[in-house]
Amino acid sequence: MTTQEERREPPSRRPAMPWHPGRGHPSSEGPAAGLAAGTPEGSLVRPYTLTRGRVRPSATGPRLDLITIVVAARDRGERRLDPECRAILELCRRPISVAEVSARLDIPLTVVRVLLGDLLAAGDIRTRAATPAARLPEKKVLQAVLDGIRRL
């Protein structure tokens, strides 16, 4: 299949990458690799219009790592929000990682971080940060991971 052949080609022979082609990005080795290359036309400008041009979250908020878990705060009532933010809050009804929010909504990580930063500042979401780099996971967490993997 085409997908398989693409995956075997050396990187230098791969086509130049279009901007934000969505799932199936040529640098993905995932199941959809190469399928959607270049399909969503017109997304050249869009990602950062969502953030009004900002490329990083406000410096005051907590760092939003790939695996920072976010969850929608309860009892926030009806608010006027951008569709993307509403979609994020919808996803965050259950705890979910920043990377998953980005992947499921097909919004680049950098953009999702800005939007989550806004929601966090507004009190719409709560987060649990990943273990800081300097501190390794606790022993009981490691043991839980080991037990969980053994059940696979």
Add this chain to the structure above:
Amino acid sequence: MASADSEPAPGDTEAIPQAVKIIIAGGFGAGKTTMVASVSEITPLSTEEVMTEASYGIDDLGGVEEKTTTTVALDFGRITVNSDVVLYLFGTPGQDRFWFMWDELAEGALGAVVLADTRRLETCFHAVDFFERREVPFVVAVNRFDGADGYDAEEVRRALDVDAAVPVILADARDRASCRDVLVALVTHVIRGRSPALSG
């Protein structure tokens, strides 16, 4: 067996689970995403990081010189360990020019699996160097490809010249049980390294 995209039952909405991550590294086509897919409870997802070109160098790709940004996809999967711990498995971008993403991936990672492709063993040298330098605990999984003239684990260990404590194991990235054994070896290795006095 966990069904695709199954979610834990909504119950304790107050407690936010803690996430940990393991990195699956190796050269392009070494089987990283295959391994993620083999053990993930969800169909592997792909997220994108948008980078400005000024932050790193690209000099060998025709046609992109005029672009000011590029994107890199990260493929990942998830294993819900229990109600309080979620494990994410991230495949590293397979192409060398996306090395800048490795720092972010390595930050706070519990450990890493280096998938060695015996047809192109040299493609995992970078990964071994990186995790040694960053002091991220890792295991080497020798992915057996059909028809490949495979080396055994000891030959790979010698070729990679890794520390004697680093497990080097044969694996099949397509096989769930085999991938489970690799992850068990990694986490056991991490725990042992954490508490040398307690290890047998």
